[in-house]
Amino acid sequence: MIRRHFQYKQTITTILADSEADIEVAKAGILDARMAVEAMVAADPFFASTFEPYDPGSDHPIICRMVDAAYEADVGPMAAVAGTIARAGVEAMQEGGALFGVVDNGGDIALMTDRILRIGIYAGNASAFLQSAFLCPPQEKITGVCTSSATVGPSISLGTADAATVFSDDLSAADAWATALCNRLSADDQSEFNRLPGSRVRGAVAIFGDSLFSYGSVPEIVPAKIDTNLITRGI
Numbered sequence: 202m203i204r205r206h207f208q209y210k211q212t213i214t215t216i217l218a219d220s221e222a223d224i225e226v227a228k229a230g231i232l233d234a235r236m237a238v239e240a241m242v243a244a245d246p247f248f249a250s251t252f253e254p255y256d257p258g259s260d261h262p263i264i265c266r267m268v269d270a271a272y273e274a275d276v277g278p279m280a281a282v283a284g285t286i287a288r289a290g291v292e293a294m295q296e297g298g299a300l301f302g303v304v305d306n307g308g309d310i311a312l313m314t315d316r317i318l319r320i321g322i323y324a325g326n327a328s329a330f331l332q333s334a335f336l337c338p339p340q341e342k343i344t345g346v347c348t349s350s351a352t353v354g355p356s357i358s359l360g361t362a363d364a365a366t367v368f369s370d371d372l373s374a375a376d377a378w379a380t381a382l383c384n385r386l387s388a389d390d391q392s393e394f395n396r397l398p399g400s401r402v403r404g405a406v407a408i409f410g411d412s413l414f415s416y417g418s419v420p421e422i423v424p425a426k427i428d429t430n431l432i433t434r435g436i
Contacts, residue, residue, distance in 0.1 A: 202301075206433075209235060212286060215433045217303035223294050227304055230293025234286045237263040252277040263289065270373035273400055274381040284347045284376025287311035291343050300341075305433045309347040309376050314340050320420075321427040322408070324363035325352055329411040334425035335366075344368070347375035349383035362386055364408040368419060374401040388412055 205224050207214045212235050216227045241264050242249040245257045254272040259265065263285055270281040287306040291313055294302035303312040310320065319334040335346065348366045365383035369375035378400065385393040388409035394416040397405065404417035 204431075207231065212283075213307055213433055214287070214290070215303075215305040215431070216290065217301075217305075218294065218299065219301050220299075223297065223299045223302060226293045226297045226299070227290040227302060231286055231290040231304065231306075233293075234263050234289035237261050238267075238282055238286070249279055250277075252280075254278070266371075266373040267377075270371070270377035270401075273374060274377035276377050276381050276384070280380035281373040281377040283307055283309035284311070284345055284372035284379075288343060288345065288372035295343060307433055308350070309345070309372070309379070311343055311345055311372050312337070312340065313343045319423070319425050320346055321425055321431075322364070322366075322422070323427065323429065323432060324350065324408040330408060330413065330422075332424060332427055333422050334427065335420040336423045337420050342370060343372070344370045345372035345375035347372065347379040349376075349379040351383055361388070362407050362409055364406070366406045366408075367402055368404040368417075369402050371401040378402050378405070382407060386414070391416075 203218050205216045207216055207228050216224050218224045241259055248257050255278055256268050266285050267278040267281040271278040283306040287304040287309050288311045290304035291302045291311040300315045318337040320337055321334045322330045324330055346368055348364055350364050351361050352363050362383045365379050367375040367379040382393055386407045391414045397416055404419040406419055407414045
């Protein structure tokens with residue numbers, strides 16, 4: 202397995218693949234999606250600034266995925282951008298014939314895998330779950346594990362969760378819902394989970410300090426040696 206860091210402007214990723222050719226294909230897919238978002242923002246700056254669902258009227262599939270997810274989760278379309286771009290990278294690998302590929306776009310992870318994967322949990326250094334991971338089984342189709350945090354990383358958050366992680370085969374929905382849950386859940390009130398039935402979310406986890414709350418179908422959490430140096434960061 203090959204691990205490569207790939208960064209373009211604010212898009213900061215780690216790509217896992219079985220060959221350098223697959224890495225290059227993933228980069229091309231990421232850049233194509235990024236260019237679509239940049240073009241949309243240039244044409245309609247409100248698309249990038251609103252925290253509310255918004256449809257700019259584009260028929261580009263990247264923009265449509267973001268818009269649809271935003272309306273489902275009741276957030277702005279940019280809440281789905283990282284997951285949507287991550288999916289585009291893995292989708293390109295899949296279309297090129299790869300059986301394994303992972304794109305981690307700052308904690309929003311798209312993957313397809315012919316082997317078991319452990320995805321480390323990171324909710325801050327003080328979390329009781331620091332040395333834990335989600336055990337993800339082999340998965341032929343592309344699926345997503347997207348995380349939002351109010352206490353870790355540079356992204357804007359309106360909530361208090363150390364981590365809100367969403368599992369869905371729709372990466373845009375996973376990213377948008379991770380933002381929504383992180384914004385609206387609290388350690389004392391998990392009623393926002395009640396909005397998930399009927400959505401494209403398969404399962405979700407929210408971590409507040411040493412407390413973990415979950416909804417739906419969530420991968421097994423297992424002990425793991427987490428190397429925080431592998432967390433995707435800008436360089």
